[in-house]
Amino acid sequence: MEGPNNGDFNHFPDDPEFADIIQRAEQAMENGVFPERISQGSSGSYFVKDPKGKIIGVFKPKSEEPYGHLNPKWTKYFHKLCCPCCFGRGCLLPNQGYLSEAAASLVDTKLGLGVVPKTKVVYLASETFHYSAIDRAKSRGKKYALEKVPKVGRRFHRVGLPPKVGSFQLFVEGYREADYWLRRFEAEPLPENIRKQLQSQFERLVILDYVIRNTDRGNDNWLIKYEKPGEGKGERKKDSEWPENCPDSCIKIAAIDNGLAFPFKHPDEWRAYPFHWAWLPQAKVAFSQETRDLVLSRLSDMNFVQDLSEDLNEMFKTDKGFDKPMFEKQMSVMRGQVLNLTQALKDGKSPIQLVQMPRVVVERSHSGSQGRVVTLGNAFTQTFHCKRPFFSSW
Template sequence: MVKGNTFKQSLVREAEQAIDNGIYPTRIKQGSSGSYFVRNSDNTKTIGVFKPKDEEPYGMLNPKWTKWMHKLCCPCCFGRSCLVPNQGYLSEAAASLVDQKLQLNIVPKTKVVRLCSETFNYSAIDRAKSATKKNVNERFPKVGRHFHRIGLPPKVGSLQTFVESFEDAIFWLRRFEDNPLPEDVLKEFQSQFERLVVLDYIIRNTDRGNDNWLIKYQKPSKPIETQPLTSWSPKRSLPIKIAAIDNGLAFPFKHPDEWRAYPYYWTWLPYAKQPFSNETRDLILPQLSDMNYVQELCDELYELFKNDKGFDRNVFEKQMSVMRGQILNLTQALKEGKSPVQLVQMPAVLVERSRGAQRGRIRAMTETFTQSFQRKTPFFSWC
């Protein structure tokens, strides 16, 4: 299994080779933004999902105009004022970073990349420039050599590994109601479900419905071995797996406090009423109880977010204040043996770093943090 930059280079190289061969990414019909299935160079399978920054729900080149109408006609119900606009691609990659950092292994690997394809939504000006340069280069090769770029400009966005044989969670959850899982499979599913809860709570996902996380289930012919879930490695064939996709609406710079609360819809599932397992506590608590570890996570997120052209250091610190507060609540809930339902009922907390504090894991234990509770609540608490 390729990791880190090797994984990124391998997936991007295969995507670029496919595009060079005329196998272009295809736009996904579902959703409210421009996102694309990326194929391999043999056109035999889908290898990834690419989401360009400028085609996000409120991006300038979003090909699906309904979001603009929603926000224009009913701003109180559409648009998330607690999120940084057009930062969804970073949120997708950051969710993968948090997943790998905490060894949750439920988010398909996601990286920020640059891709170019004729099937992406470009402005008329970009297409005209590209066509003009191409014509000049064909007619006057010596002149064309001085062009910085001949084709369409590459787009920055998130590229997530495509997972096969998964269905929307709601598909399987309805079937589990009529045909309960075997005890050993249920224990495995509960463990992975708790990891989904941990991920969503830490990044404060504002868009986790039962239709944007996935489940893969193959009924086992014999009882499975009970062992810690540590990897998606093919060496361990699990009959049931969870994939946490669609993480673009996370990392808010404040808790929702206006019209909508954006609840976690898994809260209504029976699995959320069970206390966190010892397996989850043993995995998460040692990591998040270490302030140096948490600061290291913040620093890695900083290295990712700072590459955005619209990056604002002060806004980023607010995002980390929300995340630290979520981590504080989560560690307390794990220590007290609470359930996911009880976790989401805890007061919203902000943990802000003192002004003038320097970055770095070595200084984490000597820095001053201020804890505060959010008093303002959304008008609608159920949506």
């Protein structure tokens, strides 16, 4: 059966700006401006361009994820073949990275964090994507039939390579890997006003990663943008000079590479996949009042968490391999993370104290109106009531 046309699925009526970007990407490919495979990483991911060749997004097809059947990079194939006991991450569902990327963006939006570049699930087809020999042969055959026997060719549902489903994340400009700036800030301490901006942005990254239980956050997959006033306008300052006055957006963080999150259980102790930002000095500072004001009222509202879970359910169930019981386990972990985070914010804890709290899952009861809190490794449980029917809620 033929795959869908790109346009059959790429509808974003609630986000015309994003829809326009996807349309420009499709126009570029129609005009021969194809996505470019990114050399870094262990999967097939691509810089997507507009008709003028400018990079506008990063596309990560499901079929080319680290353990996808069409991953163009052989290292993971040999990993799976030669070391099956260490295959994948035992706490994650395989080949759902594209959903994790889009879901992280959803959580970011719902909490008002503003650190994840907008990411949605899209369908794209390109000559530069990795396809099987059969798909390429079928595509060539249909094009030949259309050219030689138009009456027959017009009966095809579509001509060309089948679109791939994957995550599309808007490209952010002017950012560098966090490690570069963190080393710089360590050597040249920031003025207090800019340090507070960085701390605020860092706390938003912490909240995102903790809620989605990101298992892959190192200093190479989050970015920092810092622009000094006058740079790029013929007034470049010396590297040793920091601005005394800076707007609220002087420093911005971008949390990219969110494909290894939303586990269905907490990672095993022997391979815990820690949050690497927990070793930074910023993690020792208690969460600010600004951060608490931003998210605490939402996170402590069980109905907000329920709405979030339902929105995630709508997104995840679009995958052909969707498993409702496994999704409930994913939400149990997320609700446990939210519960811990809420308590940490109320108690004035720091990010490092947050990650040291006992691991918790919040299970949905079969009664439909109750939930059960389970602290792993302890006998402690707690039952609570929700005002609304307890569907994927906390």
